[in-house]
Amino acid sequence: MPDLFPPLAPYETGFLERPDGNRIFFALSGNPMGKPALLVHGGPGSGMSDSVRRHFDPAVWHIVQFDQRGCGQSTPSAAEFSNTLADNTTGHLIGDIEALRERLGIGRWLVFGSSWGATLALAYAQAFCDQVSAMVLAGVTTTRWSEIDWLYSGMALFLPEAHERFVAAVPEALRQLHPVAAYHALLNDADPAVRQKAAFDFHVWEAGSISAEPQAGLPERWRDPVFALARARLCVHYFHHRAWLEDGQLLREAHKLAGIPGVLIQGRLDLQGPPKTAFELSHVWPGCELVLLENAGHSTGDSGMAEAIANAVNRFVEVA
Numbered sequence: 001m002p003d004l005f006p007p008l009a010p011y012e013t014g015f016l017e018r019p020d021g022n023r024i025f026f027a028l029s030g031n032p033m034g035k036p037a038l039l040v041h042g043g044p045g046s047g048m049s050d051s052v053r054r055h056f057d058p059a060v061w062h063i064v065q066f067d068q069r070g071c072g073q074s075t076p077s078a079a080e081f082s083n084t085l086a087d088n089t090t091g092h093l094i095g096d097i098e099a100l101r102e103r104l105g106i107g108r109w110l111v112f113g114s115s116w117g118a119t120l121a122l123a124y125a126q127a128f129c130d131q132v133s134a135m136v137l138a139g140v141t142t143t144r145w146s147e148i149d150w151l152y153s154g155m156a157l158f159l160p161e162a163h164e165r166f167v168a169a170v171p172e173a174l175r176q177l178h179p180v181a182a183y184h185a186l187l188n189d190a191d192p193a194v195r196q197k198a199a200f201d202f203h204v205w206e207a208g209s210i211s212a213e214p215q216a217g218l219p220e221r222w223r224d225p226v227f228a229l230a231r232a233r234l235c236v237h238y239f240h241h242r243a244w245l246e247d248g249q250l251l252r253e254a255h256k257l258a259g260i261p262g263v264l265i266q267g268r269l270d271l272q273g274p275p276k277t278a279f280e281l282s283h284v285w286p287g288c289e290l291v292l293l294e295n296a297g298h299s300t301g302d303s304g305m306a307e308a309i310a311n312a313v314n315r316f317v318e319v320a
Contacts (some may be wrong), residue, residue, distance in 0.1 A: 005055070025072055030053070037111075044120075066097075071234060107131070113137055123243075136262070136265065138265040151272060158271060166201065196229060203222045254284040
């Protein structure tokens with residue numbers, strides 16, 4: 001079996017109209033009569049990717065993807081300053097997922113998520129455990145404050161030069177704030193030039209830790225000013241508000257996942273989502289298995305990730 005299946009175009013796209021005026025873009029690919037699988041993207045604000053669906057055999061799986069509120073082709077975009085993001089919370093995203101399941105007439109589905117997508121997948125599964133047949137999570141996060149603080153402050157232990165630049169890009173008047181709070185202020189500044197600069201500075205910091213393998217600067221789509229602004233605004237919006245979750249909530253309530261089989265795929269060298277979180281989750285989620293990849297970081301493109309994800313997904317083909 002190849003590590004990745006060939007590139008796959010959606011056979012259908014559309015919009016889920018929400019009562020508050022948000023339009024959620026979705027794409028369906030693979031086998032319409034196959035096993036349903038929901039792919040939850042990271043970020044927050046990264047939008048769906050073409051490559052992630054290549055982990056799923058298109059002859060077997062009915063692959064469902066969507067752009068979370070404010071990003072990708074969903075509207076209104078978080079890049080628009082008029083979008084205050086007041087109706088963009090974890091609770092709203094969970095509601096969107098369940099509304100999409102009902103719209104598509106799906107009973108139960110496998111849920112896959114990576115990074116922030118793992119957090120959202122866990123939150124959804126704990127709210128709607130009867131609708132989830134199995135879960136595969138990579139680069140596991142639960143968005144506790146300790147994880148947020150590590151991502152934007154603690155990681156300076158490993159990336160001191162990059163963190164110095166990250167903090168130096170903040171005006172002196174805001175440097176007494178935590179970097180998340182400072183960038184939240186900058187990305188909501190009335191001056192569009194301030195917002196755009198902060199978006200790029202934010203992504204330069206993130207790009208330095210996403211993979212255990214050498215990187216050549218910003219990923220291509222992170223260079224797009226509209227994409228960068230939308231994603232950066234959504235990241236700091238969610239992390240500034242601690243994802244509207246009580247601290248440690250997803251670990252404390254993992255017992256709700258009893259009966260849902262799961263695989264956690266974690267890079268040992270993951271700086272953005274250190275293995276401790278996946279290790280802790282594996283101890284409180286009955287029926288969950290932890291797979292540690294010694295040479296992988298946070299990126300699903302790192303060594304061994306594609307094979308591990310495909311293997312995990314394949315084991316759930318027969319799960320009802």
